[in-house]
Amino acid sequence: MTDSMIIVTKLEELSYARCFLDGPVGLVPTMGYLHAGHISLVRQARIECKSVIATIFVNPTQFAQNEDLAKYPRDIERDLKMLQAESVDIVWLPTTEVMYPAGYQTWVEVENLTKPLEGSIRPGHFRGVTTVVSKLFNATRPDKAYFGQKDAQQAAVIQQMTRDLSYPIKLVVCPTLRDADGLALSSRNSYLDIDQRQAAVVLFRALSKAKVAFSQGERSANVICQIVRDVVNSEPLARLQYVSCADYETLVELEKINTRALLSLAVFVGNTRLIDNFILGNME
Amino acid sequence: MTDSMIIVTKLEELSYARCFLDGPVGLVPTMGYLHAGHISLVRQARIECKSVIATIFVNPTQFAQNEDLAKYPRDIERDLKMLQAESVDIVWLPTTEVMYPAGYQTWVEVENLTKPLEGSIRPGHFRGVTTVVSKLFNATRPDKAYFGQKDAQQAAVIQQMTRDLSYPIKLVVCPTLRDADGLALSSRNSYLDIDQRQAAVVLFRALSKAKVAFSQGERSANVICQIVRDVVNSEPLARLQYVSCADYETLVELEKINTRALLSLAVFVGNTRLIDNFILGNME
Numbered sequence: 001m002t003d004s005m006i007i008v009t010k011l012e013e014l015s016y017a018r019c020f021l022d023g024p025v026g027l028v029p030t031m032g033y034l035h036a037g038h039i040s041l042v043r044q045a046r047i048e049c050k051s052v053i054a055t056i057f058v059n060p061t062q063f064a065q066n067e068d069l070a071k072y073p074r075d076i077e078r079d080l081k082m083l084q085a086e087s088v089d090i091v092w093l094p095t096t097e098v099m100y101p102a103g104y105q106t107w108v109e110v111e112n113l114t115k116p117l118e119g120s121i122r123p124g125h126f127r128g129v130t131t132v133v134s135k136l137f138n139a140t141r142p143d144k145a146y147f148g149q150k151d152a153q154q155a156a157v158i159q160q161m162t163r164d165l166s167y168p169i170k171l172v173v174c175p176t177l178r179d180a181d182g183l184a185l186s187s188r189n190s191y192l193d194i195d196q197r198q199a200a201v202v203l204f205r206a207l208s209k210a211k212v213a214f215s216q217g218e219r220s221a222n223v224i225c226q227i228v229r230d231v232v233n234s235e236p237l238a239r240l241q242y243v244s245c246a247d248y249e250t251l252v253e254l255e256k257i258n259t260r261a262l263l264s265l266a267v268f269v270g271n272t273r274l275i276d277n278f279i280l281g282n283m284e
Numbered sequence: 285m286t287d288s289m290i291i292v293t294k295l296e297e298l299s300y301a302r303c304f305l306d307g308p309v310g311l312v313p314t315m316g317y318l319h320a321g322h323i324s325l326v327r328q329a330r331i332e333c334k335s336v337i338a339t340i341f342v343n344p345t346q347f348a349q350n351e352d353l354a355k356y357p358r359d360i361e362r363d364l365k366m367l368q369a370e371s372v373d374i375v376w377l378p379t380t381e382v383m384y385p386a387g388y389q390t391w392v393e394v395e396n397l398t399k400p401l402e403g404s405i406r407p408g409h410f411r412g413v414t415t416v417v418s419k420l421f422n423a424t425r426p427d428k429a430y431f432g433q434k435d436a437q438q439a440a441v442i443q444q445m446t447r448d449l450s451y452p453i454k455l456v457v458c459p460t461l462r463d464a465d466g467l468a469l470s471s472r473n474s475y476l477d478i479d480q481r482q483a484a485v486v487l488f489r490a491l492s493k494a495k496v497a498f499s500q501g502e503r504s505a506n507v508i509c510q511i512v513r514d515v516v517n518s519e520p521l522a523r524l525q526y527v528s529c530a531d532y533e534t535l536v537e538l539e540k541i542n543t544r545a546l547l548s549l550a551v552f553v554g555n556t557r558l559i560d561n562f563i564l565g566n567m568e
């Protein structure tokens with residue numbers, strides 16, 4: 001841990017500052033507008049690593065044309081104060097020009113795990129994610145990297161990329177943090193008005209009801225998904241985009257839940273798209 | 285420099301051995317069957333870096349179905365002796381299973397620079413190259429990496445990838461080494477019989493004649509390429525696949541040579557495909 005937090009923009013500044021860090025080095029990549037979920041990643045990194053690098057970059061290549069890149073919430077001043085309070089060693093705040101200079105033309109793609117779920121609905125999203133995470137890994141050379149379970153497919157895709165591309169990096173996937181009523185923390189929750197915020201708890205309610213059925217012995221993925229559908233459909237402000245009950249490793253849809261399963265859903269509340277998931281056959 | 289050369293196969297062994305190297309670390313990636321060209325890269329690395337890692341891996345994903353993967357020449361014993369004699373610190377000899385384990389599904393692609401020349405004739409070749417080089421970079425975390433000018437487009441593509449993916453790695457492109465008669469050193473020269481070996485010098489003769497015309501003021505890319513064509517066509521054992529006179533940075537074909545140009549060609553001598561190039565408007 002260094003005395004004060006170093007904030008860098010350019011790759012050369014980062015590489016220079018990186019030289020002085022003691023290992024192991026933990027990386028917490030974020031898109032900023034930090035909440036307690038991000039901070040839980042930083043704290044886990046702080047526990048496990050001698051040095052911690054956090055990055056803040058709203059990565060344009062993981063947003064499709066019709067998505068919320070322009071209005072994605074930003075508050076760098078607040079973010080930096082929060083990271084400073086957690087004794088982060090280096091914060092890398094690259095600009096879009098630093099990350100995607102003129103003539104940029106290189107992409108990292110994971111082929112199979114990116115096809116279902118979020119990948120089927122957000123074409124190009126995971127190509128943007130794996131490309132930028134690969135860049136963050138290359139620039140910061142961490143020993144460990146921290147991601148949230150809330151973006152379950154993202155964590156699985158990055159795990160696959162890390163293994164496939166021979167990165168000597170251990171991924172740590174930390175539990176989803178939730179508000180008191182169960183809503184998963186997300187920077188996008190800031191889009192919700194009061195009524196929508198109340199309605200948004202329907203994702204957690206739906207997952208919880210399905211989980212109860214699972215604990216009582218229900219093993220049909222269809223029945224489990226129908227429970228989720230029914231709960232979400234009972235909320236007038238919510239519109240279900242998908243619900244999936246898939247093998248946790250391969251993300252292939254299950255018929256019978258006889259393996260660790262990822263139960264996940266995407267829901268529109270007003271114009272705000274929210275995702276959440278539970279792991280079935282596990283601790284959560 | 286450590287006392288004796290460490291030879292590793294698995295990624296974990298490499299990562300462990302890598303910890304003990306003093307920086308800067310130089311990487312020399314090879315497909316083995318080493319010749320003086322490779323050794324010149326190792327020596328340059330030895331001059332510029334405190335530690336040197338060499339890799340030997342005949343990368344299957346950069347060979348197309350119809351290409352010479354199976355018969356590509358191999359002599360690991362001899363390679364290791366040569367690297368030992370150059371005081372290489374670590375040699376990484378991964379197996380195909382280490383590099384591409386079951387379920388492998390991640391690819392690194394450079395979009396534009398890979399389209400012309402070798403890329404137009406060898407579909408998928410550069411995807412294999414950038415993917416494996418990215419893996420070698422990730423696993424070895426070098427400060428500098430050494431490539432030969434003989435594979436000019438490969439060097440340009442890897443340079444683009446290195447910049448685009450934010451690798452803090454300096455690429456060093458070393459001059460092509462040649463036999464006394466001018467034939468560029470290549471592991472594939474071992475495929476040639478005595479007559480073919482004599483005929484193979486036609487690549488160098490063609491480039492040299494074009495270079496003379498260039499030094500005498502010729503600036504038409506068409507005329508320069510026609511000189512190459514005429515020389516190659518005068519050799520009965522040689523069959524020209526392509527000749528190109530392209531901008532050195534973008535690899536876009538030129539009409540007038542008013543910038544640094546890459547004059548390159550691919551020629552079949554019997555069943556053996558040879559490539560070579562000169563830079564025009566430069567020192568070579």
